[in-house]
Amino acid sequence: MDYVVEMLNIRKEFTGIVANDDITIxxxxxxxxxxxxxxxxGKSTLMSILFGMYQADRGSIKVNGKEVRISNPNVANQMGIGMVHQHFKLVEDFTVTENIIMGSEPRKWLGLVMDTRKAGKKIEELSKQYGLNVDPYAKIEDISVGMQQRVEILKxxxxxxxxxxxxxxTGVLTPQEVQELGRIMKNLIKEGKSIILITHKLKEIKAFADRCTVIRRGKTIGTVDVATxxxxxxxxxxxxxxxxxKVEKTDSVPGDVVLQVKSLTxxxxxxxxxxxxFSLEVRAGEIVGIAGVEGNGQSDLVEAITGLRKAESGSIDxxxxxxxxxxxxxxxxSGIGHIPEDRQKRGLILDYTLAENMVxxxxxxxxxxxKGVLKNSAIRQYANRIIDSFDVRSGEGAVSxxxxxxGGNQQKAIIGREIERNxxxxxxxxxxxxLDVGSIEYIxxxxxxxxxxxxAVLLISLELDEIMNLSDRIAIVNQGELIGVVNASETNENEIGLMMAGVKREEGA
Structure with a gap:
C-alpha cells in the first residue's frame, strides 16, 4: 500500500495529561x-508532532516508507510536510508575498538584495495553478480571513x-468560503498532493474526505471509509x-423588552x-438570531451594544x-454578558490562569x-464550578x-464564565x-x-443551521441595514439566504 505518511503508536504526555495514547494514522x-x-x-498535538513542533515520547513516523525523525518544522518542510494552523501565523503589515517568502527569501546581487519581484511572479503562477486567486501584492490586514487562509496554503x-x-x-470561514476551500482541496489532490484535515464538522468530512481516523481522549477509535x-x-x-x-426547545414566551436598539448608526x-x-428589539425569554454574510455590520452592532465602539447616532436601551x-x-x-467572536483577542488573557480569567x-x-485584596480560594472555587459544569478540559485545572x-476548551471556559453571571x-x-458535536449540543x-x-439572548452566528435551530426570531442584515425580521418557525434557509443577499421579503414574495 502506498502510504506517504505513517504515524505508528504515537504517545505524548504533558504535565498531568496524556494527549496522545498509542495513536496510529x-x-x-x-x-x-x-x-x-x-x-x-489530541488532534492538534498529534499533527504538531508530525510537523516537528513537539517530539513524541514513543512511537515512530515514516515518510514514503522510510522511518524519519522530525526534530523541528524546518525538517518537516524539507520532507515536504506543511501545516496551516488554526490561528494563522501571518504578519499583518506585510504583503502576501513578504509573508510567503519569509525565512526562504530569494536573493539577487550576490545574495544581498531580496528579490520580491521574482517571488511575486512565482506566487502568481502557483495561485493560478491551484485556483487560489490571491493577489501577491495585497497587504494581509486588507484581505479577508478566507484569503489569509489561502496565503497560508500558498506558503x-x-x-x-x-x-x-x-x-x-473551516472554523473561520463563511459557508461560501467553505465550498471554495473544498474546491481548492480537490485541486491540490488532482496535482498529486495529500491532505490531512483536522476537524470535528461531520458535514464537511462527508463532503470532502475519503477516509477518516477518529480519536477519543487521546486514543485511536478506528479508521473508516467516509462514503460508507x-x-x-x-x-x-x-x-x-x-x-x-436536533435542538429540543418549547415555544418561547417573550416578556418585556430587554434590549432596544433605535436608529443606530x-x-x-x-x-x-x-x-x-438600525433598529432591533430583544425581549426577555426569547432568542433573536442575526443572520448575514460575515462583514455586514454584525460585529459593529455587537461592539456598539457592549461599549467597544462609539455610536455615531441613535440609542441603546x-x-x-x-x-x-x-x-x-x-x-x-447593568446586566450584559458577551461571548466574543475572537476568543483569544477579546475573550481571554492568555497568560493568566483559567481561574483569573473566570473572574x-x-x-x-x-x-x-x-478592600482591594484578591481572595484566591474564593476565585478558585468559583472557577472550579464553571470548569466542572462546562467540562473544560485542561492539564492542571484552574491553575492552567x-x-x-x-481552542474548543478556551471557548467553553468563556461561555461558562458569561452564563454563570446570569x-x-x-x-x-x-x-x-x-466546538465538537457533543459540546455544541450542550452549549x-x-x-x-x-x-x-x-x-434575553442575542445570537450572532455564520452557521445558518445554528441560527435556524436556536432562534425564535431572526433578523437579517445586509451591508449594515436591517433587511427584515422573520419568525424562525415560518421561514426556511432559502428565504433567509435571499434576504442575506439583500432581497427584502416583499420583493422576493
Missing part, C-alpha cells in the same frame, strides 16, 4: 484524510509541500454516545458606515435605561476581593494557563465556533435554558 498518497475528535482529544506550496495538514480550516459511514456513526465514535443533532475602524439607521454613553464596566454591571468581570467584588487549553442580556457571537441546551429563565 496512515495517509495514502492522493487522499483527503480527516482526523476527527472532540475538543482536546506551503511555495516550499514544495507534498503533504498538507489543515488544522480546523453515516454522520451519526462517526459522531458516536467521536464522543462515545449517541448525539442528537455606527462607523467602522476605517471610518466608513458599518451600521445605518437596556431594561428601559439608556446605556448609549455608559462605560463597558457599567454595561457589564475578569467580577474580581473587584466580594467574595472575590476584600489559558493559552495551554485547546446576565439579563447574553450576546453570543459564534458561540460554538470550533445549545444552556442557551435555551438561559432563555427559559426569562433572560
Amino acid at each position: 496512515r495517509l495514502k498518497r492522493g487522499e483527503i484524510h480527516a482526523l476527527l475528535g472532540e475538543n482536546g482529544a 506551503m506550496l511555495y516550499r514544495k509541500a507534498e503533504v498538507l495538514i489543515l488544522d480546523e480550516p 459511514t453515516s454522520e451519526g456513526a462517526m459522531a458516536e465514535m467521536m464522543v462515545g454516545r449517541q448525539v442528537s443533532f 455606527v462607523r467602522n475602524s476605517k471610518k466608513s458606515l458599518a451600521l445605518n439607521d 437596556l431594561n428601559g435605561q439608556n446605556i448609549t454613553a455608559k462605560s463597558i464596566r457599567e454595561r457589564i454591571e 475578569l468581570e467580577v474580581y473587584h467584588r466580594e467574595p472575590f476581593s476584600r 494557563a489559558a493559552r495551554s487549553l485547546s 446576565p439579563l442580556l447574553l450576546i453570543a457571537v459564534q458561540p460554538t465556533r470550533g 445549545h441546551k444552556r442557551l435555551i435554558e438561559h432563555r427559559d429563565n426569562g433572560k
Whole structure:
C-alpha cells in the first residue's frame, strides 16, 4: 500500500495529561484524510508532532516508507510536510508575498538584495495553478480571513509541500468560503498532493474526505471509509454516545423588552458606515438570531451594544435605561454578558490562569476581593464550578494557563464564565465556533435554558443551521441595514439566504 505518511503508536504526555495514547494514522498518497475528535482529544498535538513542533515520547513516523525523525518544522518542510494552523501565523503589515517568502527569501546581487519581484511572479503562477486567486501584492490586514487562509496554503506550496495538514480550516470561514476551500482541496489532490484535515464538522468530512481516523481522549477509535459511514456513526465514535443533532426547545414566551436598539448608526475602524439607521428589539425569554454574510455590520452592532465602539447616532436601551454613553464596566454591571467572536483577542488573557480569567468581570467584588485584596480560594472555587459544569478540559485545572487549553476548551471556559453571571442580556457571537458535536449540543441546551429563565439572548452566528435551530426570531442584515425580521418557525434557509443577499421579503414574495 502506498502510504506517504505513517504515524505508528504515537504517545505524548504533558504535565498531568496524556494527549496522545498509542495513536496510529496512515495517509495514502492522493487522499483527503480527516482526523476527527472532540475538543482536546489530541488532534492538534498529534499533527504538531508530525510537523516537528513537539517530539513524541514513543512511537515512530515514516515518510514514503522510510522511518524519519522530525526534530523541528524546518525538517518537516524539507520532507515536504506543511501545516496551516488554526490561528494563522501571518504578519499583518506585510504583503502576501513578504509573508510567503519569509525565512526562504530569494536573493539577487550576490545574495544581498531580496528579490520580491521574482517571488511575486512565482506566487502568481502557483495561485493560478491551484485556483487560489490571491493577489501577491495585497497587504494581509486588507484581505479577508478566507484569503489569509489561502496565503497560508500558498506558503506551503511555495516550499514544495507534498503533504498538507489543515488544522480546523473551516472554523473561520463563511459557508461560501467553505465550498471554495473544498474546491481548492480537490485541486491540490488532482496535482498529486495529500491532505490531512483536522476537524470535528461531520458535514464537511462527508463532503470532502475519503477516509477518516477518529480519536477519543487521546486514543485511536478506528479508521473508516467516509462514503460508507453515516454522520451519526462517526459522531458516536467521536464522543462515545449517541448525539442528537436536533435542538429540543418549547415555544418561547417573550416578556418585556430587554434590549432596544433605535436608529443606530455606527462607523467602522476605517471610518466608513458599518451600521445605518438600525433598529432591533430583544425581549426577555426569547432568542433573536442575526443572520448575514460575515462583514455586514454584525460585529459593529455587537461592539456598539457592549461599549467597544462609539455610536455615531441613535440609542441603546437596556431594561428601559439608556446605556448609549455608559462605560463597558457599567454595561457589564447593568446586566450584559458577551461571548466574543475572537476568543483569544477579546475573550481571554492568555497568560493568566483559567481561574483569573473566570473572574475578569467580577474580581473587584466580594467574595472575590476584600478592600482591594484578591481572595484566591474564593476565585478558585468559583472557577472550579464553571470548569466542572462546562467540562473544560485542561492539564492542571484552574491553575492552567489559558493559552495551554485547546481552542474548543478556551471557548467553553468563556461561555461558562458569561452564563454563570446570569446576565439579563447574553450576546453570543459564534458561540460554538470550533466546538465538537457533543459540546455544541450542550452549549445549545444552556442557551435555551438561559432563555427559559426569562433572560434575553442575542445570537450572532455564520452557521445558518445554528441560527435556524436556536432562534425564535431572526433578523437579517445586509451591508449594515436591517433587511427584515422573520419568525424562525415560518421561514426556511432559502428565504433567509435571499434576504442575506439583500432581497427584502416583499420583493422576493
